[in-house]
Amino acid sequence: MGHSRVDAGMPLPIVVMGVSGSGKSTVGAALAQRLRAPFADADDFHPPANIAKMTAGHPLDDDDRYPWLESIGQWLAEHRDGGVMSCSALKRIYRDQLRQHCADVRFLHLSGTEDVVARRQASRPGHFMPASLVHSQFETLEPLDPDEHGFSIDVDQSIDSIIDTYVARAEGA
DSSP states (O other): OOOOOSSTTSOOOEEEEOSTTSSHHHHHHHHHHHHTOOEEEGGGGOOHHHHHHHHTTOOOOHHHHHHHHHHHHHHHHHTTTSOEEEOOOOSHHHHHHHHHHOTTOEEEEEEOOHHHHHHHHHTOTTOSSOGGGHHHHHHHOOOOOTTSSEEEEESSSOHHHHHHHHHHHHHHO
16 A cells, blocks of 8 residues: 555654643653654653753743744654654644644644643653643643644543544544
8 A cells, every 4th residue: 555654543753742741742652652653752852942942931932933833743754653752732723833844744742630740740740841840831822622633632641541542533534
C-alpha cells in the first residue's frame, strides 16, 4: 500500500497539549513509545530568550511564541507519517499555526483542574516554568473546538489509562 505510518489505524502526527505541569512530556514520550514513533518536546525548541523570560517568572507573549511555533510546525511537517510532539498549544491561533505546516495533525489535550495541575507542577524541581505561572496558563487556555481533530482526556489518572483512552478513541474516530 505504500503507507509509512507507524500504525495505519492511528492518525499522526499527534500533539500532546495542555498547561505546564499537565504531563505533556511524560504522556507524549509514553505514547510515542507505544506507537513506535519519534518524540519531541516543544520545550527543546524554545530560544534562550524565551527560557530566560519564563525562568524570571514572566509569561511569553504571542511575539515570543511565533518563531517557536514555526519550529514546532516544521518538525510536525517532517514527521507527518509518524511523530508525537508535546507542546502547550494553549490557544486556537497557536494550533492553527501548527496546522499551517501539517494540516492533519491531531491533538491530545491533557485537561485537569488548576489544583491537580498545580500539585503536579510543584513536584517538578528545576523546571523553568515556575508554579506561579500555572494560573496564567489556565487563563490563556482555549480548549479544543469541535472542528479541531483531537480529544480532551482528564490528566488525573495513570499514564497507561490516558494512552489507552486516546488510542481507543483515535482508532475509532
